Amino acid sequence: MNSIAHVQLQEAIQAFHNEDFVRAEKILRDMIVQTPNQYDATHLLAIVCAHQAKYQEAIRYYRNALSFSSDSVPALSNLGAALSAIGQPHEALSELERALKLDPKLAALWFNAANIISDLGEHKRALNYYEQAIQLSPGYIQAYNNFGKALFALGDYSEALTCYEKAIALKPDYIEAWSNKGNALGELKRLDEALACYDQALSLKSDYIEAWSNKGVTLQELKKYNEALACYDQALTLKPDYIEAWSNKGNALGELKRLNEALACYDQALSLKPDYAEVWSNKASTLSMLQRYDEAILCYQKALDLSDNIDWIYGDQIYAQMKVCNWSNFQENTEILARKIRSGEKIINPFQLLALNDDPLLQRQCAEIYARDQYSANPILGPIPKQARKEKICIAYYSADFRNHPTAHLTAQLYELHDKARFEVIAFSFGQDDKSVMRSRLSKAFNQFIDATGMSDKEVAMLSRKLGVDIAIDLGGFTLDNRTDIFAYRAAPIQVNYLVYAGTMGAKYMDYIVADETLIPLTSQHFYSEKVAYLPNSYQVNDSTRIITDKKLTRQHLGLPEKGFVFCCFNNNHKIVPASFDMWMRILGAEDDSILWLLEDNAAAAENLKKEALSRGIDGDRLIFAKRTSPAEHLMRHCSADLFLDTLPYNAHTTASDALWMGLPVLTLMGESFAGRVAASLLNAVDLPELITRTSKEYEALAIDLAINPESLEAIRSRLERNRLSKPLFNTPLFTQNLEEAYIQMYERYQADLAPDHIYL
Template sequence: MKLTFDQVARRAKKLVRDGDVSQAVTLYQEFIDAFPKNGRARKALAELTSNGEKSPRSLQQRLDEVVSLYQKGQVQQSYVKASALIEESAELALAWNIRGASAFRMGMLEIAENSLRKAIDLKPDFSGALSNLGTLYFHQGKMDAACEILAEAIKVNPNDAEAYNTLGGVLYKLGRLDAAEKYFVQAVKANPKYAEAYNNLGTVLFDRGRLPAAQQGFAFAAKMKANYWSALSQKLYIQAILCDWAGIDEFERSADRIGIQGQAIEPFTMLSYEDDPKHQMHRSQAYARTNFHKPPQPVFGKPREKTAKLKIGYFSADFHNHATVSLMMGLFKHHDRSRFEIHAFSYGQVQQGQTRDRLSGLVDSFENVFGVSDEEMVERARQKDLDIAIELKGYTRQGRTAVFAYKLAPIQMNYVGYPGTLGTDFIDYVVADEVVIPKEYKDYYTEKVIYLPDSYQPNDNCREIADTVTTRADFGLPEDGFVFCCFNGNYKITPREFDIWMRLLNKVEGSVLWLFHSNDWAVKNLRGEAMARGVDPDRLVFAQRLREKEHLARHKHADLFLDTFNVNAHTTASDALWAGLPVITKPGKQFAARVAASLLHAVGMTELVAKSDEDYESIALDLALNPEKLAKVRRKLSDNRSTHPLFDSERYTRHLEAAYTRAYDLYREGKAAEDIQVK
């Protein structure tokens, strides 16, 4: 049965919307061959092929070019060319889709949404456009809308790997890990070479504690895509957590490229692999450029008069029973409420607990912003009219540094949570001291530096140590042998310090090494490494997690705390010192490698700050073999705990408040941020 021209025209228009211009041309040509005198058909064919090029496939070729540009990452060119095609033919659904996807990647979110909606209007079963719109909604934090549109994309195309992957991402953000895992699995089934889906599967498996499986997921992702640094970095990070040191050689082959050239990575993952503040800065800068698309900035009018109370906003996912808040409770308790108005913004999953309840009573307002979009969090923060916004998480898990790109306050600070620079242009200051950021390394921090006079780290001098009646045997320790201790996360341990520790065990008869039990795989690997160094693996004793006050109490059964190098003991060092346990450290170059030295300076125990690896080993051996020397050190620490600045919470708070005031005064005077030295 022959088709009428109107039927042919309808089919041709649908083919054009679907991006198949060449088939539309063929359809018109076949009709003209059958009805050579039909003027309407000849006119339609002429309009379809008269785009300034000689070839009748010119429009198809131009569509193919736009798609190719987008796939190659040349999004500005693809946006311009897609827009030009739309000017000529507004019914090209594929061009609208590419325009929308390109606009999204360029940060033009309104144009992106309108373009993708137009593509779907023209072609309701366009799974690619549905998937892209779902991704846009996910980026905007519109989780319900994202779920709905992505489910529609999968219904239209059950093999849409990208839709499965993005929907998995939405469910992951909502904390529905089981469902997220299933969708990531569906994504890799639909596309067995889908590197990003393997990467996301690794992420959800990591969060579910299935570490070897997560490592395998990241390994697959890195294998599927050359120079997929983010997947490789996560694989290496898990290997560090597992104390699988085979990852060290793999890291060293790409140390000057991973997260520095090409694709950005999460900077935290590489802290334990390398003590290099310059490389860490470059990783942070690359991460910031990739992840923080700067939205329109508010105009903060310069205040004419000094405000009666500075409004300080602290932002964290850890306002519950967490190490960071444990350190900060003294600060919150001692804030001068006659001069400062304190607001806490909690975006963590933990919604209750004794510490949270106590904290909420120490601030002027406690905002629960868990699960809200970036835009809503920004709006709620701006309603407080903050003078200073404090980022307490940085590039650690659950961090939401992206909200600071919106400018929550005219002054923004990086404080406590992340031991290094954030590498952004919207964080003005980093809180530090002259030990963690000495002048020779200051150029590796994009923020201006606030130098506190003692240590940058806050402490609470009211932390309770349980009055327990326990013995060493209760923890699997020998009653008489010397107990070396390191309660740091196992990921911080590298062969460099482990070699020293094993030599110490061999030189100190009957001694043991008391470590924190991070996971069973790390226990197995560390015991294997001990055996390889000629040490009975049973001389490694592992401590389980306890409540804070009981954890502090068990320090009395250890003799000496041995620090790790690239990433020091942070809270764990403060724990030990507060509990009266001496800490030996060897400072490195980057912030993370100098924290314990900062704490020891502030508590007046600089004799425990080694000058080299050899010195570190020598100090530890000397104290282990000479009980009278160790006893003298312990007595000094006991005295200094109450006489030196480290645990003087009120003194610390006054110094930090002086820094806040100085930063605000500079802003009020119309001056740019500058280094601040608190005396």
């Protein structure tokens, strides 16, 4: 290089350092015109173009520079960066790999290659590259941080936390590492510590929008929804087009049941990024809660079209379809679900599976996948010290349904009848106070009724321990608004899965499941992770004081024909599967003078079921739909039906008790899983085993026989009327004594330092 060219190059370098890229570019272009084969000028011109985001030009000049010096590691490295910037990661990685062969001891090359590999989703492979960078440069702060990000993506949150802490130790004001540390702590359910990390990041940079948004996510996890909203709003004030904050704000509003506002947030996010699959999924979930199922199904499909990597969404879409009795591809979908569960994929919420599959082993596998991913055991509170024997055993029930809800309709009298001389009985309520008569009744039934809606799961677990709860009874399981993390923290020495979720929790911290020998035969115990507390008769409690309206509800008033046989099923529509419906249509086809009376969850379900009937040769008008009404009127309308037809794989539970309480016989087809054997449990407890069938042919034949032989049906009705108050099913005082005896045996095993084991009463 001659002296003039050398001076020009120095001027260009000075302009570059002064960020006067236009001047630097002009000088370098003039140099290249004068002397075309200048490596230094060409390489620097490429760098200047890259700094101005002129990546295509930069790439061209990097390649030109390499034509003059093919073994230039800086040019190869910079070319890789430019290719990555225009979305060509594979080509970028190829150039970096070439550079690494030339200089394998350059830590920055390993680091940059690792970043590209991680961006490609190959996080495990990226770890090796980050390790190489750190071995070559032990003080490589960014490498520790990004190493942690790759570990985080792989779900190894503890190791990720260690990496972030190393980065912070090297650079205490490393803002991104503080925020990332908060993310790892959040995944480890160390939520208060996570908040402290976000606050530290924000103290270093008050306009750090990612920290504001992530702080909101943690506050949301702590059930502090309004504080979370304030954080999202702060992030959006700083960056109105911050898509993640719009999405997170929608999630918080959804938790507050401000569903239309949540939809507006998701729509705002999608207006900024129409291909944001997770937001389409969140929007779909909100539409489902608004019972706009057809719209939800379309949104789920949009999300699936955009990404096949969203956990649980496949099951969510199928569940939305079941809500409207849309059975397109039903067989294929259920086969896919079974295959993916067996391979350990996060494909469906276990509660949703109960209505789709009767295999108890598959249900356990699904529950274990879900519990491990969503509600893994959290030891942060430490073990509960051994509690001394007390005069009263302290039992606590945890539920979102202490209100006008089917769970409360079953259990209210139980709480009232508990022997308060032997038991201290506490309620932890997470649901809304609906100001109903039932809410008022329940609040008086316990020694303590604690409204825990504003408390975090950790706070509830801590309060449970402080109150000395001996036995914690989860009435929610994996159903809507569950608070399973309370039990993951260990709220009590003994934890029980009871009543609402009809299956195993698949979690080692749940010690017992309450059942009976119809529900879980001795040969089926291995399908349940809990030990079984076997009650005599039936596992299901009932309230024998339920109020029935004195209003006379005639067939005409209920929209039923004056004459003819009325089959009915008041189960939720999502429990109706094609196999059950096929049986029902064959039954209607065999008895022309009959109709099927169903609950109408939504208009779309009713319309689809009518179409399904017509496709099976049955006039859709023979399906009549009942609107939801008050519990008292709902009970009374059973008197206008002749026979209740049950569903499988998810039986009638509360609805079966309603029917039997009102003297309406229930015909069931018993399955293999807990959810598919509940009606049989109830029928055994009311001594009507002849209504339990074991094959579809037997089910159909008995339904038809009872419809055409009124004497047979009347004989069963008469037995039911006699048995209703004389047999155990509705004997709530007897049931309470049996359940209390099960609690006592659990407690005695604990006091004797014995591990939980099956209990037989």
